[in-house]
Amino acid sequence: MDxxxxxxxxxxxxxxxxxxxxxxxxACRYCxxxxxxxxxxxxxxxxxxxxxxxxxxxHVIDLVWHCGEPLACGVECLETLFxxxxxxxxxxxxxxxxxxxxxxxxxxxxDFFKKYEVAVSISIDGPSSMNLDRVDRRNRDTTExxxxxxxxxxxxxxxxxxxxxxxxxxxxxxxxxxxFLIELGTASAAFNVLEVDGAATIEQLSDVEVEDFWADLYLxxxxxxxxxxxxxxxALGFLKFAAGDKFLDLPNRDWLMSVDVAGNVRVLSPxxxxxxxxxxxxxxxxxxxxxxxxxxxxxxxxxxxxxxxxDGVDDCAxxxxxxxxxxGGSASNKISETGSIGATETTYCRQAKKLLMEAVLxxxxxxxxx
Amino acid sequence: MNxxxxxxxxxxxxxxxxxxxxxxxxxxxxxxxxSRNVPREAVDMFDWPAWDSxxxxxARHKSR
Numbered sequence: 001m002d003x004x005x006x007x008x009x010x011x012x013x014x015x016x017x018x019x020x021x022x023x024x025x026x027a028c029r030y031c032x033x034x035x036x037x038x039x040x041x042x043x044x045x046x047x048x049x050x051x052x053x054x055x056x057x058x059h060v061i062d063l064v065w066h067c068g069e070p071l072a073c074g075v076e077c078l079e080t081l082f083x084x085x086x087x088x089x090x091x092x093x094x095x096x097x098x099x100x101x102x103x104x105x106x107x108x109x110x111d112f113f114k115k116y117e118v119a120v121s122i123s124i125d126g127p128s129s130m131n132l133d134r135v136d137r138r139n140r141d142t143t144e145x146x147x148x149x150x151x152x153x154x155x156x157x158x159x160x161x162x163x164x165x166x167x168x169x170x171x172x173x174x175x176x177x178x179x180f181l182i183e184l185g186t187a188s189a190a191f192n193v194l195e196v197d198g199a200a201t202i203e204q205l206s207d208v209e210v211e212d213f214w215a216d217l218y219l220x221x222x223x224x225x226x227x228x229x230x231x232x233x234x235a236l237g238f239l240k241f242a243a244g245d246k247f248l249d250l251p252n253r254d255w256l257m258s259v260d261v262a263g264n265v266r267v268l269s270p271x272x273x274x275x276x277x278x279x280x281x282x283x284x285x286x287x288x289x290x291x292x293x294x295x296x297x298x299x300x301x302x303x304x305x306x307x308x309x310x311d312g313v314d315d316c317a318x319x320x321x322x323x324x325x326x327x328g329g330s331a332s333n334k335i336s337e338t339g340s341i342g343a344t345e346t347t348y349c350r351q352a353k354k355l356l357m358e359a360v361l362x363x364x365x366x367x368x369x370x
Numbered sequence: 371m372n373x374x375x376x377x378x379x380x381x382x383x384x385x386x387x388x389x390x391x392x393x394x395x396x397x398x399x400x401x402x403x404x405s406r407n408v409p410r411e412a413v414d415m416f417d418w419p420a421w422d423s424x425x426x427x428x429a430r431h432k433s434r
Contacts, residue, residue, distance in 0.1 A: 225394035232391075240388045242374060243381040321373040361376060368383045 010252050013297065014059055017258040017270040018042070018050075019067035020081055026069070026101055026142050029133040030165060030194055030202045033068065033274050038261075041073055044080045046263045046288050051084035053293035057093060064097045067258065067273050071104040075112055082116055089116065099123060099163065101134065103142055105149030110156035121161040122150060124184075126177045130170040133202060147184075154185060162186040167194045167202065171209045174216035182226045190230035191217070193351045195333065210351040214359035222363075231352075235360040238325050253327065255300060263288040265296045268309060269332035277335070280305040305341055309334070312342035320344065326353035 020042045022035040054061055063085065070078065088094045097119040113120055125131045128143040136142055153160050162181055164170070170177050181189045193213075196204045205213075214231070221229055258270040264284045266272040272283035285303055286296040300306055313328030320326075326349050333348035335341050377384065 222391075225391055228395055236384075236388050236391060239377060239380075239384045242377045243384045325373070357373070361373075361380065364380050364383045364387055365376070367387070368380060 012252045014254040015062045017064045019260045020073045022068040024069040026136045047081045048084045061094045066099040102149035103145035125164045159187045161188040163190045165192045171213045175220035178220045188228040211355040267300045271332035308342045
């Protein structure tokens with residue numbers, strides 16, 4: 001593809017998001033998945049075909065089991081889905097990650113995580129007062145159930161990461177949130193600024209609130225650097241790289257492939273699993289039941305939505321000073337916020353990338369001035 | 371002043387800052403590297419160009 005030449009890095013396949021079920025046992029108010037009530041589970045045949053396709057992969061592939069609550073499948077079902085990947089995992093060609101709401105974690109699940117060396121990430125937005133958008137179908141707080149799941153992980157000696165969505169409930173309490181996560185024992189914390197898209201029914205944060213949150217969190221973290229924070233690792237990693245003498249080509253871009261519960265394959269944004277589009281045929285490039293990954297990737301290179309996205313990213317590269325840091329933004333946010341996958345700035349890229357970078361760099365500049 | 375010019379102006383502060391953060395974090399994160407169940411994000415720190423999958427970060431970013 002011509003567009004990958006020069007400043008525009010090439011794509012490679014590094015991450016494969018797999019949806020073992022779209023069902024989720026809870027009903028977070030900001031969830032974009034309208035299909036979270038559907039109890040369908042992935043067929044083991046699809047995983048067999050997927051594993052065969054991955055045998056020729058050039059790099060280690062991270063299999064991220066998500067887009068629904070993966071533990072809602074049950075241990076037996078997920079074990080059946082993992083089985084075809086075992087030869088690949090044992091030879092180091094793939095690794096498993098799970099994103100879970102934590103409420104279903106049992107001793108049996110802990111044994112499963114150990115057996116398959118699964119990297120476990122828990123979705124929790126903070127103590128109960130900040131976690132009240134993560135409710136069950138009866139609108140009840142799920143915090144205690146999540147904490148019970150985390151306690152089981154700890155009893156089994158299983159490390160975990162956390163992802164917290166920043167909402168109106170937490171945006172003014174960065175230090176309290178960080179203290180909670182440190183106390184919880186997370187190995188690495190990640191913070192997602194609330195996005196209002198898909199089936200979500202919740203109020204968006206303002207830019208001022210988000211910038212203040214990043215600044216407060218950064219100062220709190222500098223006081224208590226007890227845990228890695230993904231966003232600051234990202235920002236400081238980029239600053240270190242950009243401040244070095246060898247600011248060369250950017251690393252490859254990940255196709256970010258997703259396979260939904262029915263075997264349909266998409267690229268760029270896992271959110272496309274639940275995004276309708278007539279002009280882009282719901283972003284489906286093929287089905288793993290009938291196509292190999294190589295065939296799907298070949299289709300991706302020429303698909304209209306990828307090319308339209310790249311046009312927008314090209315504009316980002318030409319016109320946005322933050323491009324090297326954010327690399328063109330999220331395709332799903334471009335669609336959901338502007339209606340065009342070829343758009344440039346979105347609220348997501350402003351709040352999650354630009355304001356983050358501003359908060360960190362400004363603190364460094366203040367340090368210099370002092 | 372644009373972003374890259376500001377970074378250039380702050381080179382020394384950035385290096386100092388990253389080094390001190392790495393030292394502080396290694397006191398707390400190092401033990402995770404020895405466990406069998408390693409959340410990978412906890413292990414490698416600020417080695418940005420060496421990241422295999424920049425966008426995997428974004429993938430998880432979008433997970434909730």
